[in-house]
Amino acid sequence: MRKLKIEFSNKNGNKITIICNGNLPKEQILKLIELFENSSETKSQFTRTTLRERILDLILNEFNNIWFTSKDIIDAYIKKYNESIKPSTISTYLSRLYDNGYLERIRDKKHWKYKLISKTSTKNIESYTEKLCDEDI
Numbered sequence: 001m002r003k004l005k006i007e008f009s010n011k012n013g014n015k016i017t018i019i020c021n022g023n024l025p026k027e028q029i030l031k032l033i034e035l036f037e038n039s040s041e042t043k044s045q046f047t048r049t050t051l052r053e054r055i056l057d058l059i060l061n062e063f064n065n066i067w068f069t070s071k072d073i074i075d076a077y078i079k080k081y082n083e084s085i086k087p088s089t090i091s092t093y094l095s096r097l098y099d100n101g102y103l104e105r106i107r108d109k110k111h112w113k114y115k116l117i118s119k120t121s122t123k124n125i126e127s128y129t130e131k132l133c134d135e136d137i
Helices: 026-038 051-062 070-081 087-099 119-134
Strands: 003-009 015-021 103-108 111-116
Touching: 003 026, 015 026, 051 070, 051 087, 070 087, 070 111, 087 103, 087 111
Parallel strands: none
Antiparallel strands: 003 015, 103 111
8 A cells, every 4th residue: 555645835834734545546646736736825835845855955955064963953944844843853864864875973972963975965865865755655
């Protein structure tokens, strides 16, 4: 059984999440997306991004070539997306990026600090995102 999650959010913090379980035809999924994209409330305000994409976007655009902590990511996430996120969620994503060789990590007293390893990581991180998106949500 496949699981599909589609999330729409706007700048005001309004969020619509659609979760589909089972084998839905592609046409039905596209109709759902079109329904929300064509409504006047969501037109041009809503974007379709996954949590992974948001976290990677923050790392690539706001923390490229500098050391950062999970708290830095949480603060940036709240500021940019106007919604909270659990520290354990951020830690999991950062740990996976480290395990897959995209981030380096050092221990600083009580906290881990992370940094993108190189520009190659920045280019390869897109393929990492594609690989993760192929997995079930």
